Amino acid sequence: MTDRQRQRFLFFTNECVGLGHLRRAITLAGTLVETHAAAQALIVSGSPVASAYPVPPRVDVIKVPSLTRDEDGAHRPESLALGLDEIHALRSRISLAAALAFEPAVTVIDKTPLGLGRELVPVLDALRSTSCRLVLGLREIEDHPSVVRRRWQTANLREAIEHYYDAVLVYGPDSTIDALDCMDWTDLDIPVYHVGYVNRSVPDAAPADLTPGYVLVTSGGGRDGFELLLAFLEAVRLKPLPYPSVLVTGPLMPEQHAARLGALAAGLDVRVFRFRADMGEVISGARAVVAMAGYITAGV
Numbered sequence: 001m002t003d004r005q006r007q008r009f010l011f012f013t014n015e016c017v018g019l020g021h022l023r024r025a026i027t028l029a030g031t032l033v034e035t036h037a038a039a040q041a042l043i044v045s046g047s048p049v050a051s052a053y054p055v056p057p058r059v060d061v062i063k064v065p066s067l068t069r070d071e072d073g074a075h076r077p078e079s080l081a082l083g084l085d086e087i088h089a090l091r092s093r094i095s096l097a098a099a100l101a102f103e104p105a106v107t108v109i110d111k112t113p114l115g116l117g118r119e120l121v122p123v124l125d126a127l128r129s130t131s132c133r134l135v136l137g138l139r140e141i142e143d144h145p146s147v148v149r150r151r152w153q154t155a156n157l158r159e160a161i162e163h164y165y166d167a168v169l170v171y172g173p174d175s176t177i178d179a180l181d182c183m184d185w186t187d188l189d190i191p192v193y194h195v196g197y198v199n200r201s202v203p204d205a206a207p208a209d210l211t212p213g214y215v216l217v218t219s220g221g222g223r224d225g226f227e228l229l230l231a232f233l234e235a236v237r238l239k240p241l242p243y244p245s246v247l248v249t250g251p252l253m254p255e256q257h258a259a260r261l262g263a264l265a266a267g268l269d270v271r272v273f274r275f276r277a278d279m280g281e282v283i284s285g286a287r288a289v290v291a292m293a294g295y296i297t298a299g300v
Contacts, residue, residue, distance in 0.1 A: 007038040010104035012095065012120060013045040014112040019221045019250075021110050022047045024137075024171065024198050028108070030056040042102050044095050048078060049251045053277050062098050064091040067116060068223075075116060084117070092119035099123045108135045111142075113157050113165070124164045133166045138179050140172020140197070148182035158185060168192045206285020207278050210271075215245045216286035218279070222250020225292055226257040232290055233264045243287060244269045251275040 009032055013021040022045050029041035033056055043050075043061045050063045065087055066078035077087045092115070099107065107127055113136055114121055127134060142148050152158075161168070167190055170178045174194040180186075206212040217232045219225020229247060236245065247270055249258045258274060265272050276282050283289060 006105045007036060007040060008102060008104040008106075009039065009041040010099060010102055010107040011041065011043045012107070012109045012115065012123070013043065013047065014110050014116050015045070015047050019047065019049065019252075021045075022050060022053065025108075025110065026053055026055055026059070027198055029059045033058045042098065042104070044098055046091065049275065052251070052275060062094070064094045067091075088117040088119045091116075092122055095120060096122045096126060099127055103130075104132055106133045106135060108137050108169070110137050111139065113161050114155070118155075128164055134164055136161060136165045136168045138168060138170050140170060140176035140178055142179040142182065145177065145182040148179050152179065152183055158183070158188070162189045165190055170194045171198050172196065203281045203284045205281065207276075207281045210246060210282065210285055211244070212285040213243060213287050214271075214285065215241060215243055215288045215290065216248070216282060217245060217290045218248040218282075219250050219253070219292050222248075222253030222258075225250055226253060226261070228290070228292060229261055230264070233261060233268070233270065236268055236270065237264065240269065244271070246271050246273070246282065246286070248273045248276050248279070248282070 009029065011025040011029060013025045015021040022043070025043045025045070029043060032041055033039045039058065041059045043055075043059070044064060045061055046064045046066045048066045050061050055061060065080050065082075067075050067087065068078045070076055075084060077084070080087060080090075082090070095115070104127075107123075109115070109120060109124075112120075114124070124134065143151075168180070168188070170176075170180070170192065172178065172194060173196060180188070180192060217229055219228050229249060232245075233247070245268070247261065247265065249261055249272065251274055253274075262272050
């Protein structure tokens with residue numbers, strides 16, 4: 001491995017709803033390039049808004065075809081008319097090509113140890129045969145313990161984690177109930193580090209286009225936030241607030257839901273946005289926040 005390759009970091013974000021995985025990867029990559037003058041980072045993401053967030057110098061993002069979930073929670077392609085096996089195969093081949101060409105020194109795989117639908121197994125096999133260090137990144141709380149146990153036991157993930165990975169990072173304090181706690185895996189053969197919450201410093205001021213003192217209403221990505229935002233607007237229409245409001249639907253909210261919210265907000269002292277890449281500043285300028293407490297909103 002050359003000196004240049006030793007400064008290359010590769011991130012895979014596994015997401016179907018929400019924006020937190022991508023935002024966290026950008027934050028980690030940005031910190032690395034700020035700390036190490038020669039560092040470069042590449043992020044592979046299926047987020048539909050992968051190109052919407054600004055990225056630091058020497059950081060870039062590769063977009064793979066997006067997945068989403070249906071009402072039963074099953075994965076399906078977001079846009080392409082492909083079968084599930086086809087979309088996983090396509091995402092897998094793109095991911096493998098990126099990993100082989102970039103030749104990273106460290107690869108961080110987010111949340112799902114083998115990738116969605118096991119699509120990152122070829123990547124793991126290829127990188128395991130090199131000097132690349134493989135790291136699994138886990139949220140502080142993954143899901144209800146029974147859900148985690150059912151999902152992870154079925155996939156035999158303990159053997160896979162110990163086979164492929166050099167370390168596990170848990171993004172939160174050791175007091176939280178992470179996926180490893182749900183599985184009672186306190187004796188893994190690899191080190192586990194609780195690294196605290198990953199976020200940027202909180203901005204001091206609201207964005208220039210917003211006057212501070214508003215009530216902010218947000219549901220993160222917006223895929224499952226319609227009912228919350230609808231309830232807020234219906235309440236304000238019944239009894240207006242003494243302050244202006246800013247409502248961010250989220251870019252993943254279905255168009256028909258976003259349009260209904262926009263229509264309901266007409267005539268109210270409410271500004272509606274589909275997406276804001278500067279949510280840190282937007283939150284900073286709010287007098288109160290009504291939210292679903294997702295990773296970006298609560299950990300910004």
